[in-house]
Amino acid sequence: MNKVIPKDEEKIFKGKVAISQTDLEGNITFVNRKFCEISGYTTDELLLSNINIIKHPDVETATFEKMYKTLHDGQVYNGMLKNLRKDGRYYWVDIEIAPIFDNNLQITGFISLSKPSARKNIQQKTDRTN
Numbered sequence: 001m002n003k004v005i006p007k008d009e010e011k012i013f014k015g016k017v018a019i020s021q022t023d024l025e026g027n028i029t030f031v032n033r034k035f036c037e038i039s040g041y042t043t044d045e046l047l048l049s050n051i052n053i054i055k056h057p058d059v060e061t062a063t064f065e066k067m068y069k070t071l072h073d074g075q076v077y078n079g080m081l082k083n084l085r086k087d088g089r090y091y092w093v094d095i096e097i098a099p100i101f102d103n104n105l106q107i108t109g110f111i112s113l114s115k116p117s118a119r120k121n122i123q124q125k126t127d128r129t130n
Contacts, residue, residue: 017113018031018034018038018093018114019112019114020111021100021110024109026052027049027050028047028051028053031043031046031047035114039053039085040089041053041086054084055084059081059082063079063081067079067097071107072107074099074107075099076096076097077096077097078094080092081093091116092116093115093117094115094116094118095114096114098112
């Protein structure tokens with residue numbers, strides 16, 4: 001798949017929760033219709049991809065390091081992320097990611113619930129990073 005070139009143009013979405021599920025390596029194993037709508041990808045495109053396909057280059061490495069550590073420690077991660085759409089536009093989400101455990105309490109993957117971030121939270125986040 002071709003690399004997406006980020007644009008300085010926001011895509012605002014409303015409504016239902018976007019859901020995705022990945023394996024331990026970040027390969028997407030499930031997405032709901034809302035996830036496809038906001039990311040701009042089809043289900044088939046996403047199921048062949050790693051979750052990094054929506055990773056925006058503006059997000060600091062430290063954010064992802066904290067996220068990965070929290071999840072691999074078996075904890076739930078809550079935060080706000082700037083993601084990258086297929087068309088290059090970005091979108092902000094409030095995200096909750098939880099580990100998925102098997103019967104032996106081993107982590108087998110992760111499930112993510114995303115909803116649109118409130119405008120005031122986006123402004124505060126961008127003010128802190130500028």
